[in-house]
Amino acid sequence: MGDEKLNNQIAEYALRLGDDALVFGQRLCEWCADAPTLEEDIAISNVGLDYLGRARMALQYAGKTLGRTEDELAFLRDSGEFRNLLLVELPRGDFAFSMVRQYLLDEFELLFFAQLCKSKDDTLGAIAAKTVKEVRYHQRRSANWMQRLGLGTQESQARTQAAIDQLWGYMPELFEMDELEASLLQAGIAVDRVELHSKWLDIVSAQFASANLQVPESDWQVVGGRKGVHTEHLGHMLGEMQFLQRAYPGLEW
Amino acid sequence: MAEANDLVQAFDNKIHAEEKIEPKDWMPAGYRKNLIRQMSQHAHSEVIGMQPEGNWLTRAPTLERKSVLLAKIQDEAGHGLYLYSATETLGITREEIVQALHDGHAKYASIFNYPSLTWADIGTIGWIVDGAAIVNQVALQRTSYGPYARAMVRICKEESFHQRQGYESVAVLARGSAQQKAMAQDALNRWWWPALMMFGPHDADSAHSAQSMLWKIKRKSNDELRQSFVDQTVPQAEIIGLEIPDPDLKWNEQRQHYDFGEIDWDEFKQVINGNGLCNRERLAQHKQAHANGAWVRAAVAAYVKGKTGESGE
Numbered sequence: 001m002g003d004e005k006l007n008n009q010i011a012e013y014a015l016r017l018g019d020d021a022l023v024f025g026q027r028l029c030e031w032c033a034d035a036p037t038l039e040e041d042i043a044i045s046n047v048g049l050d051y052l053g054r055a056r057m058a059l060q061y062a063g064k065t066l067g068r069t070e071d072e073l074a075f076l077r078d079s080g081e082f083r084n085l086l087l088v089e090l091p092r093g094d095f096a097f098s099m100v101r102q103y104l105l106d107e108f109e110l111l112f113f114a115q116l117c118k119s120k121d122d123t124l125g126a127i128a129a130k131t132v133k134e135v136r137y138h139q140r141r142s143a144n145w146m147q148r149l150g151l152g153t154q155e156s157q158a159r160t161q162a163a164i165d166q167l168w169g170y171m172p173e174l175f176e177m178d179e180l181e182a183s184l185l186q187a188g189i190a191v192d193r194v195e196l197h198s199k200w201l202d203i204v205s206a207q208f209a210s211a212n213l214q215v216p217e218s219d220w221q222v223v224g225g226r227k228g229v230h231t232e233h234l235g236h237m238l239g240e241m242q243f244l245q246r247a248y249p250g251l252e253w
Numbered sequence: 254m255a256e257a258n259d260l261v262q263a264f265d266n267k268i269h270a271e272e273k274i275e276p277k278d279w280m281p282a283g284y285r286k287n288l289i290r291q292m293s294q295h296a297h298s299e300v301i302g303m304q305p306e307g308n309w310l311t312r313a314p315t316l317e318r319k320s321v322l323l324a325k326i327q328d329e330a331g332h333g334l335y336l337y338s339a340t341e342t343l344g345i346t347r348e349e350i351v352q353a354l355h356d357g358h359a360k361y362a363s364i365f366n367y368p369s370l371t372w373a374d375i376g377t378i379g380w381i382v383d384g385a386a387i388v389n390q391v392a393l394q395r396t397s398y399g400p401y402a403r404a405m406v407r408i409c410k411e412e413s414f415h416q417r418q419g420y421e422s423v424a425v426l427a428r429g430s431a432q433q434k435a436m437a438q439d440a441l442n443r444w445w446w447p448a449l450m451m452f453g454p455h456d457a458d459s460a461h462s463a464q465s466m467l468w469k470i471k472r473k474s475n476d477e478l479r480q481s482f483v484d485q486t487v488p489q490a491e492i493i494g495l496e497i498p499d500p501d502l503k504w505n506e507q508r509q510h511y512d513f514g515e516i517d518w519d520e521f522k523q524v525i526n527g528n529g530l531c532n533r534e535r536l537a538q539h540k541q542a543h544a545n546g547a548w549v550r551a552a553v554a555a556y557v558k559g560k561t562g563e564s565g566e
Contacts, residue, residue, distance in 0.1 A: 022316070029319070032307035032326055033538065036546025038300065038334050045327035052320045059316075071315045095549050151559060152552025159548070244314040244372055251430055253314035253372070 009184055010121055011065035012083070015073070016226060017127070018058030019084035022074055023234070024105070025051030026241055030092050043141060047102070050134040057127050075245035079235045080228040087170040089225070089234045096149055096159035101167055103142035107203050108174050109135045111196045120188040143207055150211030161213055169220040175200075176223060268469050273399035276342035284468050287461060288398050289343050290359070291470065293350045296336035298362035299329045301535050305369035306378060314372060321418060322375060328411045335408070339400040355540055362386075363521070364447045366529030373426050373433075373440035379419015381441070381486065385448045387412045388482045397469035420489060427493040434494075441490065442498040449513075450521045452479040483511050 028048035035041035059070040066073070087105065092098050113135060116128035149160040175197040177185070184190030205215050224230065244253070260279040267274060274280055303326050310326065313319035337347050353359035364382055369375065387409060394405045426437040453459055453475040465471040473481075483502075490497050501514035524532070 026311060029310045029323060032310050032323075033300075033303040034542045034545070036542075036549035038330055038337070040546075040549075041303075042327055042330045042334065045323055045330065049320060049323055049327070052316060052323065056316050056320070074316055075314075095546065148553050148556040149549075152554075152556045153548070155548050156552030156555075240311050243312050248430070248432060251433060252425060253318055253429075 006187065007065045009180055010124070010189060011062045012180055013184055013190055014058045014062035014124065015066070016083045017124075018055050018062055018070075018073070019082050020088055021051045021058060022055035023082070023084040023237065024088035025055055026237060027088065027090075027092050027098075031098065036095055047138050047141075050131075050138070054127065054131055054134075057130075061123050061127070071245070075242045079230050079238055082225075082228065082230065082234060082238075084225050084230075084234075085170070085173050086222055086225045086231055087167065087173065089231060089237060090167075090170070091233055093163065093166075094159060096156065097163040097166065099142055099145045099149065100160060100163035102138065103146050103207075104167060104171060104204065105174075106135055106139035106142045107207075108196070108200055110139055111200055112191055112193070115191040115196070119190070124189065146207055146211045146213065150208070150213045157212055164208070164213060165216050165218070168216040168218065169222050172221040173223040173225060176226070178226060268397055271395075271469075273402060274397050275399045283464070284470075285343050287465060287468070287470060288401065289340060289345055289350075290461075291465070292336055292340040292343070292398075292401055293345075293353065294360050294362075296333050296340060296350070297354050297359055298365065299333035299336060301361040301365045301539065302382075303329050303333075304535055304538055305365055305367070305531075306375060308369045309372055309375045312372070313375075318422070325379070325415050325418065328415065332404075332408050332411070335404050339404045342400050351543070355536070355543070357536075360525075361535075362451060363525045363529065364444075364451050365535060366524050366532045367443065367447050368530045370443070371436050371440060373423065373436040374444070376419045376422030376426065377437070377440040377444050379415050380423050380489070381419075381444050381448045382451070383412050383416045383419060384486060385451045385482050387416055388478050388485070389452065392471075392473045392478060395469075395472050401470075420493075423495070424493045427495055437493075438495055441495050445498050446516060446520070447524075449479055449483070449516055450524075452476070452482070454518070454521075480510055483513050487511050 025048050028044055028051060031041065031044045031048075033041065035044055055074070056070050059073045063069055063073055068076075087101065090101070093101075109131070113128040113131045117125055117132060119125040119128065146160070149156040151157070175193045177193050181190045181193065185192050201215075208215055261281065264274070264278070264280060264284075267278070274284075306322060306326050306329070310319065310322055313322050337350060340350055341347060350359065354361070369378065390405050390409050390412060394402055394409060396402045396405065423437050423440075426433040428434075453462075456462055456474045456476050459475055462471060462475065466474070487497055487502065499514045501512065503512055505512045523529070527533070
């Protein structure tokens with residue numbers, strides 16, 4: 001494989017990771033001054049800052065090859081050019097929805113970034129090493145919330161179970177490999193997502209079982225983000241997020 | 254009776270000797286009440302102040318600005334938390350403090366009843382509003398109540414960082430395109446007078462000032478603080494080429510201070526009394542978030558009860 005082709009593939013891979021972090025970080029921003037407690041407001045900001053930091057690192061890296069800055073990538077692409085997972089673009093919902101999504105993602109990211117630490121690409125490895133440390137804290141918090149919400153009141157249990165049911169069909173996309181990622185896996189750069197699935201399911205199932213929550217039996221699944229086919233929600237998010245750069249193009253802020 | 258007099262004497266001696274009053278010390282009921290009023294208002298201001306800034310968080314123009322703004326708002330939430338805790342040392346619970354806000358008994362800084370309309374407002378709030386708050390808070394580092402004074406030391410460090418970030422952000426706009434510069438000037442025009450109002454009425458008209466000064470809760474008068482703020486801010490505006498919206502503003506060589514125009518006290522009263530653009534929305538948002546979170550807080554309480562119940566058996 002030629003260097004240029006490989007570099008382009010790595011850039012595309014970094015773009016996916018960057019978009020995941022950016023879009024999720026943006027959703028977390030929507031909790032500002034709206035959390036159930038002031039302590040939780042602070043915690044969500046902490047997590048959001050980690051995601052924004054990760055987004056910046058990954059987009060800067062992708063942008064080096066793509067010839068675009070992090071801000072050009074974040075603010076000047078339309079939804080069809082975004083490569084994030086559908087899971088992270090869904091509207092934030094209630095606190096149960098946001099926290100279940102956080103938990104499902106945290107358990108995945110712990111496994112994923114632990115593997116990515118071993119990447120033969122030094123920059124991706126370094127991003128992963130930093131991310132693993134952050135995600136450990138995220139996971140500790142979201143796993144605690146699964147316990148509190150699942151074993152709290154009837155209402156909290158019902159809301160949390162409903163969130164799990166609503167989110168479950170977006171999980172298969174996290175474990176999907178395509179040609180690009182398979183090729184980068186061969187090169188020792190990307191992570192084998194398929195391999196993570198059974199371990200992730202075991203961990204999540206055990207956590208849910210201990211918190212009076214059920215793993216859904218339904219087998220629906222929705223995918224498309226990696227190809228730029230998104231839910232209707234992403235366009236609205238971008239309309240808001242990109243407003244200034246679109247209305248006043250080409251300026252320094 | 255002799256004992257009560259001794260307590261008052263001991264308290265007065267401490268105040269006189271510039272010693273801090275600590276939570277377990279005896280203090281007059283009025284001192285306690287005055288502090289609860291001032292400290293809880295301060296805490297509520299930090300928390301309500303998150304709203305006008307949060308209004309631009311999802312629309313920040315660059316990823317760096319978005320991160321900086323999120324970190325700043327998180328600091329404000331932290332200040333709120335810290336001040337609620339400091340207020341609780343006076344024997345009131347956080348629930349009671351928040352309830353007083355919802356009931357309209359407790360206030361927050363009236364400046365947050367103004368809307369944040371453009372991105373330039375975010376930098377301007379950091380520069381002007383935090384700038385005014387710092388002038389107030391630096392003086393409060395010497396306030397007589399220990400937990401409040403210590404909270405101020407920590408909060409001032411972060412606030413001065415915010416103030417510099419805000420000023421830098423406005424400076425970038427001021428040297429940007431014509432539209433950006435106009436945006437920055439417009440923001441300064443809208444926030445300047447409300448910022449001057451943050452220091453409260455003239456000393457002669459200030460309801461709580463005299464007693465607060467005697468108790469050394471307040472260390473400088475409203476007018477003194479306002480003058481310091483004007484003196485420090487006017488040159489900052491000049492450096493970045495923005496104009497303070499006050500035709501009466503001019504340097505007074507004799508006083509070695511800036512003279513400035515009279516505040517529109519009618520507007521001040523109007524906004525305090527509920528006729529600002531955002532009064533109802535700010536409070537409604539806080540109430541709504543609190544109400545939306547009720548089931549979460551109930552779940553935590555039930556979970557903790559369940560756990561302690563288990564281990565107790």
